Amino acid sequence: MSETKKFMYINRRPPYGTVYPLEGLEVVLIGAAFEQEVCMVFISDGVFQLRQGQDTIDSGMKNFSPTYRALGDYEVTRLYVERESLEERGLTEADLMPLTWEDEDDDWAEKPSIQIVSRAQLSDLLEEQDVVFNF
Amino acid sequence: MAFELNGRTYETDEEGYLADLSEWNREVAGYMATEDDCDLSENHWEVINFLREYYEEYQIAPAVRVLTKAIGKKLGKDKGNSKYLYELFPYGPAKQACKYAGLPKPTGCV
Numbered sequence A: 001m002s003e004t005k006k007f008m009y010i011n012r013r014p015p016y017g018t019v020y021p022l023e024g025l026e027v028v029l030i031g032a033a034f035e036q037e038v039c040m041v042f043i044s045d046g047v048f049q050l051r052q053g054q055d056t057i058d059s060g061m062k063n064f065s066p067t068y069r070a071l072g073d074y075e076v077t078r079l080y081v082e083r084e085s086l087e088e089r090g091l092t093e094a095d096l097m098p099l100t101w102e103d104e105d106d107d108w109a110e111k112p113s114i115q116i117v118s119r120a121q122l123s124d125l126l127e128e129q130d131v132v133f134n135f
Numbered sequence B: 001m002a003f004e005l006n007g008r009t010y011e012t013d014e015e016g017y018l019a020d021l022s023e024w025n026r027e028v029a030g031y032m033a034t035e036d037d038c039d040l041s042e043n044h045w046e047v048i049n050f051l052r053e054y055y056e057e058y059q060i061a062p063a064v065r066v067l068t069k070a071i072g073k074k075l076g077k078d079k080g081n082s083k084y085l086y087e088l089f090p091y092g093p094a095k096q097a098c099k100y101a102g103l104p105k106p107t108g109c110v
Helices: A020-034 A044-050 A065-074 A083-088 A119-128 B026-035 B042-058 B064-075 B082-088 B093-100
Strands: A006-011 A037-042 A079-082 A100-103 A109-112 A114-117 A131-134 B002-005 B008-011
Touching: A006 A020, A006 A044, A006 A119, A020 A037, A020 A065, A037 A044, A037 A119, A044 A065, A044 A079, A044 A083, A065 A100, A065 B042, A065 B064, A079 A083, A079 A119, A083 A114, A114 A119, B002 B026, B026 B093, B042 B064, B042 B082, B042 B093, B064 B082, B064 B093, B082 B093
Parallel strands: A006 A037, A006 A131, A037 A079, A079 A114
Antiparallel strands: A100 A109, B002 B008
């Protein structure tokens, strides 16, 4: 089990309305135990999953958005958000939750987890992966 | 499943985890521990309180690896290791401590 594979989890749905986003996030957290090279991608309506200030009280659903902030603890430190998807929805990086991870090898310095990438960059990233999951 | 304590009924799942985490109180934790022949010391409480704070902040119960690291950071290296945590919670630190803390079973825990 020494071989490390590159895992990519693609999130393309809005956070509430289906079980996919929450289930997908749980798969990422569970999978983190296997110490693979993991990244997450947010495209299409999936970018809403990282939206700041989510409030689910009236919908009766659990607001699980704080859980994205735990990803750093699970060593999931690369969250790619597609620039075009943000723009098409009138969003900017400032509308997203500020997510960070602490670099143990750099005196626990806080570093941003979210990286805004273009559609073309994403397609290159996709090429590099060994395993791709869609949620 | 359910248990009664001080005239109140508490619903649990089939493994004894509290169904509604808002019903939790210290007596509930103490009762669950006694059922497992475990006496809660200040060291146990440190971990239980830590888990409740973690859940409050992130809405999940951390995996044992994450718990160990986070405890080490907060309470010191002599406590942030498997040996110390397993001595306190022999059934598995995340699993057992989460139960007493009234949290669901940690994500990814079998």
